[in-house]
Amino acid sequence: MFDLKGYGPALLNGAVVTVELAFLSLALALVLGLIGAAAKLSNSRVAVGIATTYTTLIRGVPDLVMMLLFYYGGQVCVNMLSDYIWDTYEVDFFFQFNPFISGVITIGLIFGAYMTETFRGAFLAVETGQIEAARAYGFSTWHTFRRVMVPQMLRHALPGIGNNWQVLLKTTALVSIIGLTDMVRVAEEAAKAERMPFHFFIPVAFVYLALTAGSELFIKWLDKRANAGVIQES
Amino acid sequence: MPPDFIAAWLNRNEIFTAMTIMEYWDGMVTTVQLVFLCLIIGLAFAVPLAILRTVKNPFVSGPVWLYTYIFRGTPLLIQLYIIYYGVAQIPGIQETFWWEIFREPFYPALLAFTLNTCAYTTEIIRGAIISTPHGEIEAAKAYGMNWFMRMRRIVLPSAARRAVQAYSNEVIFMLHSSAIASVVTIVDLTGAARNIYSRFYAPFDAFIFVALCYMVLTFILVFVFRKIENRLLRHQRPVGS
Numbered sequence: 001m002f003d004l005k006g007y008g009p010a011l012l013n014g015a016v017v018t019v020e021l022a023f024l025s026l027a028l029a030l031v032l033g034l035i036g037a038a039a040k041l042s043n044s045r046v047a048v049g050i051a052t053t054y055t056t057l058i059r060g061v062p063d064l065v066m067m068l069l070f071y072y073g074g075q076v077c078v079n080m081l082s083d084y085i086w087d088t089y090e091v092d093f094f095f096q097f098n099p100f101i102s103g104v105i106t107i108g109l110i111f112g113a114y115m116t117e118t119f120r121g122a123f124l125a126v127e128t129g130q131i132e133a134a135r136a137y138g139f140s141t142w143h144t145f146r147r148v149m150v151p152q153m154l155r156h157a158l159p160g161i162g163n164n165w166q167v168l169l170k171t172t173a174l175v176s177i178i179g180l181t182d183m184v185r186v187a188e189e190a191a192k193a194e195r196m197p198f199h200f201f202i203p204v205a206f207v208y209l210a211l212t213a214g215s216e217l218f219i220k221w222l223d224k225r226a227n228a229g230v231i232q233e234s
Numbered sequence: 235m236p237p238d239f240i241a242a243w244l245n246r247n248e249i250f251t252a253m254t255i256m257e258y259w260d261g262m263v264t265t266v267q268l269v270f271l272c273l274i275i276g277l278a279f280a281v282p283l284a285i286l287r288t289v290k291n292p293f294v295s296g297p298v299w300l301y302t303y304i305f306r307g308t309p310l311l312i313q314l315y316i317i318y319y320g321v322a323q324i325p326g327i328q329e330t331f332w333w334e335i336f337r338e339p340f341y342p343a344l345l346a347f348t349l350n351t352c353a354y355t356t357e358i359i360r361g362a363i364i365s366t367p368h369g370e371i372e373a374a375k376a377y378g379m380n381w382f383m384r385m386r387r388i389v390l391p392s393a394a395r396r397a398v399q400a401y402s403n404e405v406i407f408m409l410h411s412s413a414i415a416s417v418v419t420i421v422d423l424t425g426a427a428r429n430i431y432s433r434f435y436a437p438f439d440a441f442i443f444v445a446l447c448y449m450v451l452t453f454i455l456v457f458v459f460r461k462i463e464n465r466l467l468r469h470q471r472p473v474g475s
Contacts, residue, residue: 060449062410065424065441072437173309177417188315197319205308205316212307 007190007200014183015207021103021172021182026165028108033115038145040120051116058113064174066110071102071178103175111168118160122153155226162219166212173208183207249439254430261426262447268340268422269412272347273405279348280355285385287360298356305353310411314346318418339418347415351408358400362393395466402459406452413448423447 039051058066075097082094126149134144176185187200194200287298305313321327321336335341366389374384416425427444431437464471 057449060452061445062413062424062448064413064416065427065445065448068424068428068431069437069441069445072431073441076437170309173311174414176311177414184309184311184315191315191319195323197316197323201312201316201319205312208309208312209304209307
């Protein structure tokens with residue numbers, strides 16, 4: 001009944017690509033989010049300005065447009081750079097801007113902006129008394145950040161990170177549009193070739209459903225662990 | 235910038251001619267139509283579905299839960315592909331009048347977007363309904379209101395106030411998601427940008443301009459929703475402001 005017409009292995013490879021893409025983008029988004037939140041909460045007006053511009057720009061532009069810009073624009077930049085290097089140093093330098101890298105960069109940048117907001121809220125939820133106590137013990141700013149603020153804000157940030165992850169997972173499907181052979185791309189090609197859209201897209205939809213359902217359970221478990229010492233109201 | 239500088243720049247550039255600007259304009263109209271229609275239809279269906287979703291009987295709320303779970307758990311792109319490629323496969327559809335409608339990519343896209351936004355909106359409204367303060371419902375019951383009147387006069391207006399912020403996010407999200415309409419050959423804003431990119435091989439001019447267009451649309455939406463929010467929540471405004 002579940003005959004994938006020989007596209008099975010390709011679909012499986014595609015699924016692996018999707019998961020890899022999602023995890024790498026998540027890592028980038030978390031790093032950018034931490035930096036962004038730290039910048040937004042800093043005293044430097046330049047840092048606040050840059051971080052605010054970043055989050056506003058990202059939240060105003062569709063992810064697909066951003067992805068097309070990075071993918072096609074990135075290639076043009078690389079071409080210009082390689083022309084310049086050839087003209088000045090006569091070194092042959094070229095690389096094809098690949099959809100996977102532009103996918104990771106774009107999704108990472110987009111969700112970095114959302115993570116910035118999540119982390120900012122979570123940092124603000126840490127009691128000021130904790131920070132004052134750390135300063136009273138002679139902790140430096142960096143030390144306070146790493147030892148006091150980050151461990152305590154994670155509990156508040158977790159639900160937000162979870163939501164962002166669920167959205168991120170579904171956004172990875174867009175990378176098929178710029179030519180990455182992920183599961184959606186394979187399914188699309190198979191569906192066109194065999195003229196069986198339901199046959200190929202519905203299993204892929206179920207893989208996404210399984211991924212989001214699995215992550216939901218995992219996030220619930222993490223949340224329970226992170227809040228182990230907290231007395232739940234009601 | 236002096237105006238003659240702008241005129242000179244416009245004369246020199248090959249990309250932003252009257253023709254391409256018209257193309258962008260048509261794309262913008264398509265995007266706005268698509269998003270506006272799917273939001274209106276989605277919202278109209280979401281309200282009754284959200285009420286059904288709060289019903290205690292699992293045979294009533296279960297199917298609605300399943301619908302929102304599936305549509306929120308899978309990417310919109312897949313839903314669009316299934317509907318766009320799928321309708322042509324329904325046996326016999328090519329002989330009916332539905333084929334005249336669904337042959338255009340606009341309507342499959344509209345259907346996919348509507349189903350998707352309706353699922354998200356249903357959950358938003360449901361969340362707002364179940365967080366209605368119990369006292370409000372008790373008071374309504376004490377006044378002798380029946381279920382229907384309670385819903386209409388107390389629960390839904392109070393839920394609308396709690397839902398408007400999350401809903402404004404959903405609206406902006408939908409505007410941004412509508413960019414994928416361009417993959418099924420609809421010439422929306424993104425579609426226009428992709429056409430112009432491939433004609434001139436100028437990614438920055440094409441995509442940065444369109445990004446700015448989306449940003450303007452987003453800011454208009456943010457502004458409108460802030461007005462609506464202020465109006466709905468005016469009883470909570472601090473005294474004297």
